[in-house]
Amino acid sequence: MLRFVALRLVMALPTLWAVLTLVFVLVRIVPGDPALVILGDQATEQALVALRHRMGLDVPLWDQYLQFMGAVLRGDLGISMVRNRPVWGEVALELTFVGILLGVVMGLPLGVLAAQHRGGWIDAVARWTSLLGLSFPAFISGILMLLLLAVELPWFPVIGNAPFANPPAHFRALVLPALNLGFIMVAYVARVTRSGMLASLSEDYIRTARAKGVPARLVVWRHALRNALIPVVTVVGLYFGILIGNSVLTEIVFNRPGLGKLIVGALNDRDYTMLQGLMVIYALVVVVANLATDLAYGAVDPRIRVR
Amino acid sequence: MGAPKGIAGRALGNRSLMAGVILLLLIIVLAVLAPWISPYDPNDQDAIASLGAPNAEHWFGTDFFGRDVLSRVIWGARVSLFVGAVSTAISMLLGGAIGILSGYVGGRFDQAVMAVMDVLLSFPQLIMGLIIVALLGANLSDLILAIAITAVPPFARVARGPTLSLKERDFVEAGRALGFSNLRIMLVHILPNVLDDLIVMGSLWLATAIRTEASLSFIGLGLPPPTATWGSIIREGFENLLDAPWLAVFPSLAVLLVMLALNMIGDGLRDATDPKAAVS
Numbered sequence: 197m198l199r200f201v202a203l204r205l206v207m208a209l210p211t212l213w214a215v216l217t218l219v220f221v222l223v224r225i226v227p228g229d230p231a232l233v234i235l236g237d238q239a240t241e242q243a244l245v246a247l248r249h250r251m252g253l254d255v256p257l258w259d260q261y262l263q264f265m266g267a268v269l270r271g272d273l274g275i276s277m278v279r280n281r282p283v284w285g286e287v288a289l290e291l292t293f294v295g296i297l298l299g300v301v302m303g304l305p306l307g308v309l310a311a312q313h314r315g316g317w318i319d320a321v322a323r324w325t326s327l328l329g330l331s332f333p334a335f336i337s338g339i340l341m342l343l344l345l346a347v348e349l350p351w352f353p354v355i356g357n358a359p360f361a362n363p364p365a366h367f368r369a370l371v372l373p374a375l376n377l378g379f380i381m382v383a384y385v386a387r388v389t390r391s392g393m394l395a396s397l398s399e400d401y402i403r404t405a406r407a408k409g410v411p412a413r414l415v416v417w418r419h420a421l422r423n424a425l426i427p428v429v430t431v432v433g434l435y436f437g438i439l440i441g442n443s444v445l446t447e448i449v450f451n452r453p454g455l456g457k458l459i460v461g462a463l464n465d466r467d468y469t470m471l472q473g474l475m476v477i478y479a480l481v482v483v484v485a486n487l488a489t490d491l492a493y494g495a496v497d498p499r500i501r502v503r
Numbered sequence: 504m505g506a507p508k509g510i511a512g513r514a515l516g517n518r519s520l521m522a523g524v525i526l527l528l529l530i531i532v533l534a535v536l537a538p539w540i541s542p543y544d545p546n547d548q549d550a551i552a553s554l555g556a557p558n559a560e561h562w563f564g565t566d567f568f569g570r571d572v573l574s575r576v577i578w579g580a581r582v583s584l585f586v587g588a589v590s591t592a593i594s595m596l597l598g599g600a601i602g603i604l605s606g607y608v609g610g611r612f613d614q615a616v617m618a619v620m621d622v623l624l625s626f627p628q629l630i631m632g633l634i635i636v637a638l639l640g641a642n643l644s645d646l647i648l649a650i651a652i653t654a655v656p657p658f659a660r661v662a663r664g665p666t667l668s669l670k671e672r673d674f675v676e677a678g679r680a681l682g683f684s685n686l687r688i689m690l691v692h693i694l695p696n697v698l699d700d701l702i703v704m705g706s707l708w709l710a711t712a713i714r715t716e717a718s719l720s721f722i723g724l725g726l727p728p729p730t731a732t733w734g735s736i737i738r739e740g741f742e743n744l745l746d747a748p749w750l751a752v753f754p755s756l757a758v759l760l761v762m763l764a765l766n767m768i769g770d771g772l773r774d775a776t777d778p779k780a781a782v783s
Contacts, residue, residue, distance in 0.1 A: 214622045225638055327770070331762035333714045335721050336755045339741055343748055441629025445718055449741070459630065460722055463637045475634075479625045 299381020307389025329383020334442035338449035392424030433489030520771020526764035534580035587713035598658020606666030
């Protein structure tokens with residue numbers, strides 16, 4: 197298993213390098229002079245030159261590239277040009293992870309029960325949940341939730357954020373945005389779990405297990421689910437990118453300070469370092485998610501580890 | 504069980520598929536007929552009617568500038584459907600071509616192309632869209648291009664897979680023996696076999712493209728005002744959520760209806776092609 201992990205880590209490196217280079221190039225092609233954007237039309241030529249120098253934009257491109265790569269390797273994403281604060285300090289992935297967790301915790305049992313009682317009422321519930329979850333753009337479900345559960349029925353705060361130092365308020369504020377993200381994830385997970393379970397429940401080894409008297413609960417939740425988990429792992433991994441997009445929208449709707457607002461702001465302000473840092477983080481998260489997906493395959497299905 | 508039905512027969516008998524098709528057709532008709540059926544000009548301002556609640560004259564109420572929301576929602580359908588359809592078509596064409604070429608040529612070339620696609624896939628789709636729109640600007644053709652680019656890698660993958668096995672098959676070998684050009688083999692012999700997968704993927708992607716357009720214009724990076732798009736109306740509604748909830752709710756329902764229609768069609772198609780997954 198250790199060799200498998202190491203091998204996958206090494207294989208992820210070239211991708212990571214290419215991603216970083218692409219980030220560097222993309223950010224430089226964004227039109228507009230950052231110094232001009234920050235200082236405005238009235239700025240003197242002197243002030244512009246000084247700011248470009250301070251931001252390291254007056255050295256040749258390849259030099260900027262080497263500096264950027266070196267800094268990323270040291271784990272230093274730089275200091276935001278516009279906000280003058282370290283980029284790392286602005287990162288918040290709490291919402292995304294809680295969203296995934298909710299999706300898996302609610303989606304798996306729903307999918308299993310739907311497959312077990314195929315055509316019954318719980319199957320209908322799963323089917324409609326999936327259909328709605330797949331249909332709702334994240335900002336629309338967020339706005340409707342906000343209207344219903346924070347404005348019409350004042351159960352939750354309208355602004356979805358509270359300082360970490362105040363745990364009850366912090367978690368109460370997290371509920372709606374997390375539910376919003378989780379709801380969409382449930383749709384994906386429940387759907388794949390259901391079809392995976394339907395396939396594995398009709399396999400011969402399940403009939404064998406039933407025939408030799410393994411309790412039904414064990415057959416479903418241990419024997420069948422284990423095989424159905426592989427496509428679920430794929431889906432969770434694949435939809436990580438979509439989930440990040442959805443958290444950007446959710447943050448905007450629930451007015452949470454986070455990556456979503458930052459990236460939109462950074463694009464408007466031509467904040468190169470911020471944009472660069474944010475994209476590195478996004479790409480890193482997706483690459484790590486893919487890695488975790490592969491490792492999860494290895495954990496679920498020992499046959500994959502051998503190769 | 505009656506006589507076995509073909510895919511077309513099962514599709515016709517599938518209620519969810521038919522409901523989706525009817526719903527989508529209805530929305531397309533509304534969008535096409537917008538100049539004739541929308542009760543007002545979508546950009547006509549009326550300061551006195553600012554943020555008016557739904558009433559007999561304005562069924563969906565009015566926005567901040569007193570514009571009729573129903574008319575704007577109807578006109579918004581044109582933007583959403585057009586951007587979605589054209590960008591999906593472009594990414595299908597581009598991704599399909601790249602995938603078939605990459606798979607057919609194989610070797611180092613294939614590895615390099617797929618590595619590039621993997622790198623592009625490493626960026627969350629919405630983030631990629633945001634950055635490309637910022638790069639290109641936000642007029643109609645650039646917006647379409649931005650959404651299309653984000654979908655090229657998945658289409659390339661879908662086209663490449665089957666190409667890899669198809670090119671080893673006897674009929675391709677026979678084509679080569681007869682001296683057909685590579686281009687002819689790819690277009691006439693491989694493409695038709697890949698087309699089914701591309702079309703199924705395209706029907707799924709249409710929903711994503713429409714959702715991306717709405718999301719971008721909700722964020723404020725869509726078509727510039729005063730063009731009525733669903734995302735931008737929802738954005739205005741979101742800014743006035745407490746005073747004028749209808750402004751956000753009606754265009755939201757419109758987006759939701761299109762998404763439901765497309766997903767019902769997608770589900771129905773899947774059930775029709777794979778009867779094992781169906782409910783009963």
